[in-house]
Amino acid sequence: MTEARERAPLTRPYGSALAAPPQPANLADILERVLDKGIVIAGDIRVNLLDIELLTIRIRLLVASVDKAQEMGIDWWRRDPMLSDTGNGSGNRDGDGGGSRDG
Amino acid sequence: MGETGSYLYAIAAPVGDEVLGSLRGVAGEPVRAVRHRDLVAVVGTVDVGTDGAFGEETLARNLNDLGWLEAAARAHHAVIDGVARAVPAAPLRLATVVADDDGVRDRLERWHDGLQRALDEIAGRAEWSVKVYAPEAFGPDVDAEPVPAAGAPGSGAAYLLRRKAAATARDDALARATAVAGQVHEELAKHAVDARRLAVQDQRLTGSDTPMSLNGAYLVPADGADAFAATVAGLRDRYADCRFELAGPWPAYSFVTMDEP
Numbered sequence: 001m002t003e004a005r006e007r008a009p010l011t012r013p014y015g016s017a018l019a020a021p022p023q024p025a026n027l028a029d030i031l032e033r034v035l036d037k038g039i040v041i042a043g044d045i046r047v048n049l050l051d052i053e054l055l056t057i058r059i060r061l062l063v064a065s066v067d068k069a070q071e072m073g074i075d076w077w078r079r080d081p082m083l084s085d086t087g088n089g090s091g092n093r094d095g096d097g098g099g100s101r102d103g
Numbered sequence: 104m105g106e107t108g109s110y111l112y113a114i115a116a117p118v119g120d121e122v123l124g125s126l127r128g129v130a131g132e133p134v135r136a137v138r139h140r141d142l143v144a145v146v147g148t149v150d151v152g153t154d155g156a157f158g159e160e161t162l163a164r165n166l167n168d169l170g171w172l173e174a175a176a177r178a179h180h181a182v183i184d185g186v187a188r189a190v191p192a193a194p195l196r197l198a199t200v201v202a203d204d205d206g207v208r209d210r211l212e213r214w215h216d217g218l219q220r221a222l223d224e225i226a227g228r229a230e231w232s233v234k235v236y237a238p239e240a241f242g243p244d245v246d247a248e249p250v251p252a253a254g255a256p257g258s259g260a261a262y263l264l265r266r267k268a269a270a271t272a273r274d275d276a277l278a279r280a281t282a283v284a285g286q287v288h289e290e291l292a293k294h295a296v297d298a299r300r301l302a303v304q305d306q307r308l309t310g311s312d313t314p315m316s317l318n319g320a321y322l323v324p325a326d327g328a329d330a331f332a333a334t335v336a337g338l339r340d341r342y343a344d345c346r347f348e349l350a351g352p353w354p355a356y357s358f359v360t361m362d363e364p
Contacts, residue, residue, distance in 0.1 A: 025180065025350065025353070027173055027176070027177075028304045028308045028309070029232060029350065029353075030176050030177060030180050031172075031173075031176055032301060032302070032304075033180070033194070033353070033356035033357065034176045034179050034180055034194070034196070034197040034356070035176070035196070035197055037194070037196075037356040037357050037359075038193070038194035038195050038196045038197075038356050038359060039114065039193050039194065039195050039196065039218075039221065039359050039360075039361050040195075040196050040199075040361075041111065041195060041196075041199055041210050041214065043111070043198075043199045043200045043201050044108065044200065044201045044202040044206060
């Protein structure tokens with residue numbers, strides 16, 4: 001696989017692959033990009049948003065620990081409505097089984 | 104396979120089947136092109152039935168399983184990477200699934216102009232990652248010297264002084280790394296079309312001896328990649344006490360944006 005990739009045509013838009021041969025990307029780099037970056041298009045399969053939020057929080061805490069980020073003066077999570085735990089999402093207790101709110 | 108859906112990896116400029124032929128998707132499935140006007144959606148067919156990995160309930164569970172998530176994330180990335188090495192490609196967020204290829208074409212039609220603009224923005228460019236880690240904190244080793252016998256004159260005070268010096272050294276190293284991060288990012292942004300600071304990664308995850316102070320993403324033209332690498336090398340020499348990591352090229356994950364139509 002790797003060999004085939006290194007022999008790919010030189011016209012690739014990435015360019016300069018000879019100077020920087022592909023390397024296996026680390027998991028944190030991949031996760032932060034495929035979960036957090038890239039284009040969002042609404043799909044038909046709607047996964048349970050609450051589960052995804054839980055997952056995202058867990059992964060984000062793995063990818064950037066709050067302590068370290070604070071030490072570095074980075075406070076991106078404060079501006080993230082999904083992560084700023086101000087309790088504004090928990091007041092909606094409709095009690096029925098569905099519970100999902102329209103986005 | 105029960106009920107199926109179309110899993111989207113990327114929106115791209117027209118791409119040959121020989122590029123897609125060698126790629127396998129998140130379910131090990133072959134990937135194919137769904138064409139609409141001048142855009143291509145790179146998709147694979149996945150099982151969205153109640154027992155399928157991409158059925159709503161199963162998917163929600165799978166996404167919370169770090170092992171499954173890692174495999175899916177790597178496969179998702181590998182497809183996007185394979186396409187982006189051949190043609191301009193805008194990556195999609197993980198686990199975007201629509202009912203069928205007609206659904207894919209509907210979305211290509213609805214978001215055509217925004218997608219086209221996003222592709223124009225990243226055509227001929229790639230994302231590079233530059234990370235900076237704090238220098239080693241060269242404080243006195245608190246535990247190096249044997250602790251004097253209790254009651255020996257001055258022993259407690261000396262220990263506390265060493266502790267304090269070590270803490271100060273760590274603070275200095277962190278302050279230094281934070282300052283270097285700002286200077287490096289500012290300099291690299293001048294050599295890039297666009298630049299972002301991503302969240303720094305946890306030390307437990309990086310395995311580094313010292314904290315990360317810069318996790319930068321830079322959008323660089325293909326013919327400027329060598330010059331960019333040379334700039335990083337120059338910065339590495341200038342800030343020799345900090346550790347640098349240069350990685351790429353990546354698909355332009357951090358630089359694709361699309362406004363609602």
